[in-house]
Every structure is written in structure tokens, then in C-alpha cells.
Amino acid sequence: xxxxxxEKSLWIYHLNTGSCNGCDIEILAALTPKYDAERFGxxxxxxxxxxxxxxxxxxVTAVAKESVLRVIDQVPDPKAIVVVxxxxxxxxxxxxxxxVAGPLDTLVPVDVYVFGCPPKPEGxxxxxxxxxxxxxxxxxxxxxxxxxxxxxHGETI
Amino acid sequence: xxxxxxxxxxxxxxIWSLLIGGIDRKIVAHLQGRYGxxxxxDITDFLKLFRKRGKTATRSSSIVSDVALIxxxxxxxxxxxxxxxxxxxxxxxxxxxxxxxIILAYxxxxxxxxxxxxxxxxxxxxxxxxxxxxxxxxxSYEIPFIxxxxxxxxxAILLTGLPVSTIFSIAGFLVLKQxxxxxxxxxxxxxxxxxxxxxxxxxxxxxxxDIPEAETEIVDGYGAEMHGxxxxxxxxxxxxxxxxxxxxxxxxxxxxxxSNIWLNIIMxxxxxxxxxxxxxxxxxxxxxxxxxxxxxxxxxxxxxxxSIVLLLLSLI
Ligand code: SF4
Numbered sequence: 001x002x003x004x005x006x007e008k009s010l011w012i013y014h015l016n017t018g019s020c021n022g023c024d025i026e027i028l029a030a031l032t033p034k035y036d037a038e039r040f041g042x043x044x045x046x047x048x049x050x051x052x053x054x055x056x057x058x059x060v061t062a063v064a065k066e067s068v069l070r071v072i073d074q075v076p077d078p079k080a081i082v083v084v085x086x087x088x089x090x091x092x093x094x095x096x097x098x099x100v101a102g103p104l105d106t107l108v109p110v111d112v113y114v115f116g117c118p119p120k121p122e123g124x125x126x127x128x129x130x131x132x133x134x135x136x137x138x139x140x141x142x143x144x145x146x147x148x149x150x151x152x153h154g155e156t157i
Numbered sequence: 158x159x160x161x162x163x164x165x166x167x168x169x170x171x172i173w174s175l176l177i178g179g180i181d182r183k184i185v186a187h188l189q190g191r192y193g194x195x196x197x198x199d200i201t202d203f204l205k206l207f208r209k210r211g212k213t214a215t216r217s218s219s220i221v222s223d224v225a226l227i228x229x230x231x232x233x234x235x236x237x238x239x240x241x242x243x244x245x246x247x248x249x250x251x252x253x254x255x256x257x258x259i260i261l262a263y264x265x266x267x268x269x270x271x272x273x274x275x276x277x278x279x280x281x282x283x284x285x286x287x288x289x290x291x292x293x294x295x296x297s298y299e300i301p302f303i304x305x306x307x308x309x310x311x312x313a314i315l316l317t318g319l320p321v322s323t324i325f326s327i328a329g330f331l332v333l334k335q336x337x338x339x340x341x342x343x344x345x346x347x348x349x350x351x352x353x354x355x356x357x358x359x360x361x362x363x364x365x366x367d368i369p370e371a372e373t374e375i376v377d378g379y380g381a382e383m384h385g386x387x388x389x390x391x392x393x394x395x396x397x398x399x400x401x402x403x404x405x406x407x408x409x410x411x412x413x414x415x416s417n418i419w420l421n422i423i424m425x426x427x428x429x430x431x432x433x434x435x436x437x438x439x440x441x442x443x444x445x446x447x448x449x450x451x452x453x454x455x456x457x458x459x460x461x462x463x464s465i466v467l468l469l470l471s472l473i
Contacts, residue, residue, distance in 0.1 A: 002195075002201070003197045003200055003201055004201070005201065006201070006204070006205035006208050008198075008201045009198070009201045009205040011202075033186075033189045033190055033191045036186070036191040036192055036193070038182070038191065038193055038194050039186075039191070039192045039193060040194075041194055041195075041201060041202075043202075046381065047380070049381065049383065049384035049388070050380075050383075050384065050388060052205075073212070074211070074212070074384075075211070076209040076211025076212075076384045076385050077210050077211065078209075139208070
């Protein structure tokens, strides 16, 4: 029954690890009335302790690294991490920069990658829904680490 | 027997409070031209929180937040035992004393203090700021709230002719409701009702007076360090506080008295929903958040002065 399924309640925490703000704008666009993420039970929360899914953007700068790790550690289990934008996936244009300590998956396990610079809100929505599937697998105990890759338009790659 | 019925009523009201939360989200979504979540979304959210396992921050005090949550649950139960429950032939209170209206006012204040305790127990800068904002809101809405309750009490004994010792008894209002068709026809009660409606968003923590929570400024304020089952209990208490206030407004001022129990139950449920729409959903859909000093000034100057006038008029 949907009403009892925890994956129908997705509280997301938006974590900026040092992005150019392009991906962040698209994440907020995905939560606006036009895309209506709330119909899937998605709610943006202010505190990582309330979250189920962390939506991270940016290449993880050296100054942000400690805070990012602390914030992700504060999210209760089961949790899923979605990286939005190529910066978070590979470091993007910032890769190899003196101030970059990422990408994120070298620091913490990431479940879903949403490609694009920045991705479209559709891609971010699909990424969040894929993260819900990951949460369900984790809850049922048959989660095998498989990387889910989503294109900027929302297709699975 | 009556306790068993009352426990069933309590459970039904709790489920209804979660459903009201979902209906509110659905209505706001439709007002914004969206589909919104299913109307049972808050039940799913509530149940999910009990399956989450997180780490409590080392600086936070779980004892303080646990005590606060227990006090919150007790306050909700006490509030619902005082408010009249629909029964055969009208409405009955499980517990009734000559000062139960004052106890009810304490219940609302206690629930605000629960949030303050949770905030101070969290010991993070965000929870502390949330707690201190809750205290300043409490100080600004509590004065008009108490003054209005006193004005209502005086008016009720004047109209019913009951002894002065029953001035703050809900039973007195039930007697009055049988005498008068609609309490709101009386100007003092109409004024009190309007002041209580305006106080509603601050008491239940709704926009534009959700200043202590303010998730975009102080990451959910007093509840920022709560997680998992504790957050679930807090989520339930917040819903019950909203329902309790709506239930209080509906049963005291508006609920028609009929002898059919089912009609009474349905009208109470729909009446609380109507009150929630007025004090929570509509303000939330049409306005942004006030700053704390704007909120305090608004309550002290608007409802504050109105409640003094009401009190003076009720004494005449
Ligand atoms: S992926 Fe592109 S839009 Fe997103 S943070 Fe990096 S540079 Fe900015």
C-alpha cells in the first residue's frame, strides 16, 4: 500500500558543496509549481537531520569538504545521495583545481548521478525518483551498489 | 465505558489531524495550480519518520527533548479530555472542572514551551534562535489570548446567570449554547472569535507567523536537531496542536447542538477542517513570513488592544 511506503515520503536536503549556482537554480526550479515535485511526496527540508535524500551540487571545494562530510553524516539512515551536475560527478571545469577536494564520490558513496551543466529540472526529478528506488532497495536489504546515471533530460544512461 | 469511547475518539482525531495536514497541502497545491501530494501524505511522512535511524549530535541533550515530547503528549491528551466530545444527545466532556478554560489556555502555552525546551535541548545555534523566537511570539500572543478568555468568561456568566465560580468552565458555554442559537450573534463573542482567529496562525505556528521554524533562515528552528522517531513525535504534536486549536474554536463558538451522535461527529470533523482552512491554509497560501518584531508588534497592537476593549465591554 502506497500510504505505508516510506519511499512515498521523500524529504530532500539541498547541499551546495561549492557549485557555480547553476545547478542550484535548476533544483529549485524542479520544486516550483510548474514541475510540482510535491506530487511525489517530495518536500525540501532545512535540516539534514530531517532528510531522506541529499541532493548535492558542486565539485566539493577544499574549504567545504569537512562541512560536507559532517552534513552527510547527520542524515539519518536509510539515505540516498544524488549528485546533480557534472561538477559533482567529475569535478567538471574545476577538476584538478588547487581548491577542489572532490568529486563527491571520492569522499562518500553516491547513489544517483544526474549529468548536465546544469541538468534540466526533468533530469533532477528523475534522479530523485531513482533515489527513491534506491531507498526502497536499501530498506528491503537487497541493495547492491549499482550506479544510476541520468542524462540531463531525464533518460537513464 | 466512556473512557474507552474517548480513547477511540482520541485515536480518530489523531488520524484526522494527519489527514487534515494532507488536505491542507492538497488545497495549497490547487491554489497554486499544481496537483500536490495525495491527501494521506502526512500519514506516510509520519510513519516514515519512525523507520529512520540517525545519530544525535553529541552536544544535544536527548533527555531534555524526550521530557519535552512527553510533556507535549500529556498536554495534547489533557486538552482533548477537556474539550467536549460528541456523544448521544450533544457534547460531553471527559474531565470537567470549574476552570477548564484556563487549563486549556495553559495547554496551548505548554505546547509552546515544549517547543522552547526542544530548542534549548538541541543546543545548536539554530535551535536556540528558534526557541528564543518561540518565547517572543508566546509573549506577544499570550496576553491577548488570556484577556479574550477572561472577557468570554465574564460574558458567559452574565448571559447564563450561572455562579461566578463557573466563570472559566466550558460546561457554562455548553449551557449557553443551548440557550442561544448562535454564540456569534453576541458582539462580545463575535469580537472574541475574530481575535482568536487572528491569534490562530501564531498559536499553531503557521505562515506568516512560523517565525520560530523559518526553515529558510534558521533551518527549521527549534526542531533542527530532531530526527527519526523523535521528529515523528514532534510532527504528531504539531498536527495535534493545530487540530486542538481548530477544535476549540469550533466547539466553543460554532458547533450546532444536535442529538444525533453521527451528525455531531461528522460536523466536528468537518468543522475542525473548516477552522484549519481559515487559520492555517489560507494565510499560508497567500502570504510570506513576518519578521519577529513585526509579528510581536502586530499582535500587541492589533489583537492586544482589541482584547482590552473586549474585556472592558464585557465588564460593563
Ligand atoms: S555542473 Fe555546470 S551549472 Fe552545475 S555547478 Fe557545475 S558549472 Fe555550475
